[in-house]
Amino acid sequence: KVHSFDWSALPNTGERDTPPATGRGDRRPPASTSIDPPRGVRTLDFQGRSVELIHRRIHNLYRRPNCSRRQWLTPPSPRSSPWTTCGRPPRTVTWTGPRILSRRTRSSSTNPTPPGAPTSLGRSSPMPIPRPKSNQSSDSFVFQLPRDLPPFRSRTFKLPFHPPFTTRFLPLQWAALNNRVAVATYLIERGAAVNATDNDKQTPLHWACVRGSLPCAELLLRHGARLDQADCRGYDPIHVAAQYGHTGMIYHFKMRWNAEIDSHDSDGRSPLHWAAYKGFPDTVRLLLFADCHIARPDKEGCTPLHWAAIRGKSEAAHILAQAGGVALLEARDAEGSTPAQLATEKGHKSLGFFLANLQARLGKRSFWEEKGMAVVCLSLILGLVVMFVHLIVMAPGMTQMDVHAAGWSWIVVLTSGAGLYFMYMVSYCDPGFLDTGVKGHGNGIEPRSPVVSGKLCRNGYGRVSSNEASSKLNAALNHPELWSGNWGSMCTTCRIIKPWGAKHCGVTNRCVRRFDHYCPWMGNTIGKRNHRNFVVFLCLETVAMAAAFGVALQRLRQGGPTPPQWTYTGVVAFIVCDVAVLFPVLMLTGAQLSQVFRNITTNELSNAHRYQWLKDDNGRFNNPFDRGCQSNTVRFCQVVEDEEEIQRRVVMSVREMGDMLKEKGENMV
Ligand SMILES: [Zn+2]
Structure with a gap:
């Protein structure tokens, strides 16, 4: 169902008021392809889905407490409404704050000095933290605060009191911290300056970024709060959001307010340094994608990867190392340590090992590194065929084969020959690599190739500078x-934004559509375009080896004049070799076929715990894309082009429905 929605009520930011999902229309599957939802899942209309998506976002941003779904479709005006954040329970924030990154605090876990956050909150806060009790709605709190204030007279009215404390925290800061939009609106209406600062030179916007109070931040920004205002340590609000891992907030600032997200604080650290140090992988991803300088050295010469290594934040370190390539891995800080050395030094042995290994792996691979195992595989198959012809078919001293055995022998030779053709196809065909350029799924922005090839650009890694590039x-x-x-x-x-099912292959260092696995025996990634050939190859070789095994057994049991002893030895040797290869290949073929019948990839199966859509409500494994064995096989054989799009839409609608159900539950409570 498509709700009508008044887009003019959205924040006044020019072109971006249009729903951002409209560009997606280009990638609609052609109307002729029938899209059948899997059992038990309702697929939303395409346009409806995208609109719904935006609604959800707005809903999450500006939801009024205890209001129905219909009500929130009309966003409240900033003046009158008690907005709150979405229905999630408030984040419990421990007020230790991010530590100042310095040599001193690298090893010591005590003595934290909170930079981005209000320092003494919670422990010895001069004002009580305005937090309504559980049985109070936020409205009742709204009416408590104005009781102390004089009645409203004029717009230029100054607040009569300033908190008489040394920190000079502002009421507007407290309202922003706890996301009290009504209070903040009230204070702003009575003349509270949105860019006023406390003793740490922090503005209300800084405090809003501590807890991710996006509605309040949006309110402040609409009243002229500045995103580039730095506090006494040089942190701007983006730094603070990065320190607390509010990825959505940074994205909002970047997209709606065109914020500069790569500024540096007084120690030369960018938000990327902080996100890496605190280990927020999503924030790191966003900042890297938005072209932040990946190798910016701070005053101690440390890149973001150094800091992730020091703290042992492995996921963030993986992302940075993968994106930065060899040049970043070899970067040295002021004391001459590489990230791998620092990780080992601080006791994060596995991370240090990983970084050291990656350094070797990311360089350009020679033919033998790439296809060496494929050559072994090829010679194994050829060797078995030669053995079969010499030891079984020709078998010196034995009688000639009968017609059946000869027929089967031809089958063995022909199927293994055809198998080799399919192996060549798998090994040398494009498995569905995604374009990083303008074509296909690419978006026209430069990939990070200069880094991978090992050169540090002076102004960063292929950073965009022109207007055209930044608009791209x-x-x-x-x-x-x-x-x-x-x-x-x-x-x-x-x-790039990966389409559904695509995954970045760590070995070939490219994104592959419907990634299955990297096969060293083929020397290539198995993905959307060569998966079918791979399965055919496995089946052919299994048939060939099983037939060879049968023929060899038949040879042993056949009568006739007794051949010399070494002929028997040869036959037995062939059977042993054949079974030794047949057994693992049979297992692999079985596994691959069962995955084809269930419409799931090896990657999804082995990482099922990481994919939310592969779990049902009880957290057990459940594949929503299983359409039954026959339909799955037909789709696999046809290599349906829009398969991923269908899956994505299913997952999106499941996600939406899950949210709706949750909402319903909340309202009922
Ligand atoms: Zn990729």
Whole structure:
């Protein structure tokens, strides 16, 4: 169902008021393809879905407490409404705050000095934290505060009191911190300056970024709050959002307010340094995708990867290392340490090992590194065929084969020959690599190739500088997957939004459509375009080896004059070799076929715990794309082009429905 929605009520930011999902229309599957939802799942209309998505976002931003779904479709005016954040329970924030990154605090876990956050909150806060009790609605709180204030007279009215504390925290800061939009609106109406600062030179916007109070931040910005105002340590609000991992907030600032997200604080650290240090992989992804300087050295010469290594934040380090390539891995800080050395030094042994290994792996691979195992596989098959012909078919001293055995022998030779052809196809065909350029799924922004090839650009890694490039970047960022908070869909190495099912292959270092696995025996990734050939190859070789096994057994049992002893030895040797290869190949073929019948990839199966859509409500494994064995096989054989699109839509509608159901439950409570 498509709700009518008044787009003019959205924040007044020019062109971006249009729903960002409209660009998606180009990638609609042709109308002729029938899209059948899997059992038990309702697929929303395409246009409806995208609109729904935006509604959800607005809903999450500006939801009024205890209002129905219909009500929130009309966003409240900033003046009158008690907005709150979405229905999630408030984040419990421990007020230790991010530590100042310095040599001193690298090893010590005590003595945290909170930079981005209000320092003494919670422990010895001079004002009580305005937090309504559980049985109070936020409205009742709204009416408590104005009781102390004089009645409203004029717009220029100054607040009569300033908190008489040394910190000089502002009421507007407290309202922003706890996302009290009504209070903030009241204070602003009575003349509270949105860019006023406390003793740490922090503005209310800084505090809003601590807890991710996006509605309040949006209110402040609409009243002229500045995103580039730095506090006494040089942190602007983006730094603070990065320190607390509010990826959505950074995205909002970038897209709606065109914020500069790569500024540096007084120690030369960018938001990327902070996100890496605190280990927020999604924030790191977004900042990298938005072209932040990946190798910016701070005052100690540390890149973001150094800081991720120091703290042992492995996921963030993986992303940075993958995107930065060899040059970043070899970068040295002021004391001459590489990230791998620092990780080992700080006791994160596995991370250090990984980084050291990756350094070797990311370089250009020679033919033998790439296809060496494929050559072994090829010679194994050829060797078995030669053995079969010499030891079984020709078998010196034995009688000639009968017609049946001869027929089967031909089958063995022909199927293994055909198998080799399919092996060549798998090994040398494009498995469905995604374009990083303008064509196909690419978006026209440069991939990070200069880094991979090992050169550090002076102004960063292929950073955009021209207006055209920056508008391209904004167009690439303006993507429904990102608006819906699906940060994992960004590939920071190829710099594309990965379509559904695609995954970045760590070995070939490119994104592959419907990624299955990397097969060293083929020397190639198995993906959308060569998966079918791979399965055919496996089946052919299994048939060939099983037939050879049968013929060899028949040879042993056949009568006739007794051949010399070594002929028997040869036959037995062939049977042993054949079975030794047949057994693992049979297992692999069985596994691959069962995955084809169930419409699931090896990658999805082995990483099922990481994919939310492969779990049912009880957290057990459940594949929503299983359409029954026959339909799955037909689709696999046809290599249906829009398969991923269908799956994506199913998952989106499941996600939407899940949210709706949750909402319903909340309202009932
Ligand atoms: Zn990629």
